[in-house]
Amino acid sequence: MAKEKKGVRLEHISKIYKDPKTGKDFYAVKDANIVIEPGSFVTLLGPSGCGKTTTLRMIAGFESPDEGEIYLGDEAINALTPNKRDTAMVFQSYALLPHYNIFDNVAYGLRLRKMPADVIKQKVTDILGLVGLEGMENRMTNQLSGGQQQRVALARALVIEPGVLLFDEPLSNLDAKLRVSMRTEIRRIQQEAGITAVYVTHDQSEAMAISDQVIIMNGGIVEQISTPQEAYYYPNNKFVADFIGEANFLKGKVSAQDTVEVEKTEIKCATGSMDIGAECNVVLRPEGATLSDSGELKGIVKYSCFMGAYQDYHVAVGDALVKIQEYNPKNKKIYNVGDEVFLNFENNTLYAL
Ligand code: ATP
DSSP states (O other), X not given: OOSOOOOEEEEEEEEEEEOTTTOOEEEEEXXXXXXXXXXXXXXXXXXXXXXXXHHHHHHHTSSOOSEEEEEETTEEOTTSOGGGSSEEEEOTTOOOOTTSBHHHHXXXXXXXXXXXXXXXXXXXXXXXXXXXXXXXXXXXXXXXXXXXXXXXXXXXXXXXXXXXXXXXXXXXXXXXXXXXXXXXHHHHHHHHHTOEEEEEESOHHHHHHHOSEEEEEETTXXXXXXXXXXXXXXXXXXXXXXXXXXXXXXXXXXXXXXXXXXXXXXXXXXXXXXXXXXXXXXXXXXXXXXXXXXXXXXXXXXXXXXXXXXXEEEEEETTEEEEEEEEOXXXXXXXXXXXXXXXXXXXXXXXXX
C-alpha cells in the first residue's frame, strides 16, 4: 500500500537540552548511530527520560538535532519541516478532530493534498477495512472506545501513505488487555501495509512482541540495537540484561573458553572473547536453571511460592540471591525454605558479561 518503503539512518545524532533545575546543558541523546531497514518494525525502548521520544521527534522533525544528520531513504532531512518529511506520526493522545466523523478524520490529510473526492473515498474505505473499522465511516470520534480511536489515528496516518510511520507510545492510554490485542493488530497492519515503523515504548514485553529490532537506550545513549532474541540471550551489558526480561548476575571468573568458576564450581557459560582469568558477571535468566537434589551449583532455598504456571524460588548461592522460575511445577519436586538444592543449567543458557 505504501508507495515506497523507506529506511531511516541516524548518523552521530545528538540533542542537547538545558536542565530547567540546574540551568546546565545535557545530552538528551548522545551520538546515536541507528540504521532502520525499509519495511522493518523497530522499537525505541528504555526507561523514562532515556531519550527515546526525543529520538522519534527528531525523525519526525518536531525537534532538530544539535549534531549529526538524519536520512530518510537517501535524503538528508535535517533541514525539512515535519510536513515536508515523508513520515506520519501516531500519538499517545490520538489527536483526533472531535467534531468530525471517522471518515472526515481519516480523509483530512488527503483533502489537504487536494485529492479528488472519488479517490479520497476509495482510499479511506480501503484503510478503514485494513484497521477493522469498515462500515463505521459516519460515527463521531467522541462516540468511540479508546481502542477504536487509536485505530482511527492509525488509519489517518496510513492513508497518506508515508514512507515511515512513527508511533509515540500509542497504547499507553488503553487498559492492559486491549494493549495486548492492539499491539498484535498494529503489527499485522504494519506488515499488510508493508511500511517501515519506528515505535516508542517503555514496555519491554510490548517491544519484544512486535519488533524486528529493538533499540535499547539509557541516559541518552544507545546501548544495543538487535533482535529481541539477541538482546535477551546476548545482552551487551548489565543494563540491557536487566532491562529486557529478568536477570540474575552471578560473580565469576573465566577459567577456560566457555567455562566460568562461580563459588568454586566450574560451570559451562558462553564467554565470547573474554580472557582466561577475567572477572565476569554470569547472566542467568529465571527460567535458565532447574533445581534438584544433586548437580552443578549448590544453594539454599530462601523463598518458595506456587504461582500456577511456575514455582517461584529465591535461592542463596554464596552472597547472591538467585531468582528461579520452574515451569510446570505439578510433576516436579517442590523445595521448601531452608532446603539445600543444586542449580542445573541447560546447555547454552548462561552468558558472561
Ligand atoms: P518518557 O518515557 O518519560 O517519555 P523518554 O525516554 O521518551 O521518556 P525524552 O522525552 O526523550 O525521554 O527526554 C529525554 C530527556 O530530555 C529527559 O531528561 C527529559 O526531561 C529531557 N527533555 C525532553 N524535552 C525537553 C525540553 N524540551 N527541554 C529540556 N529538557 C527536555
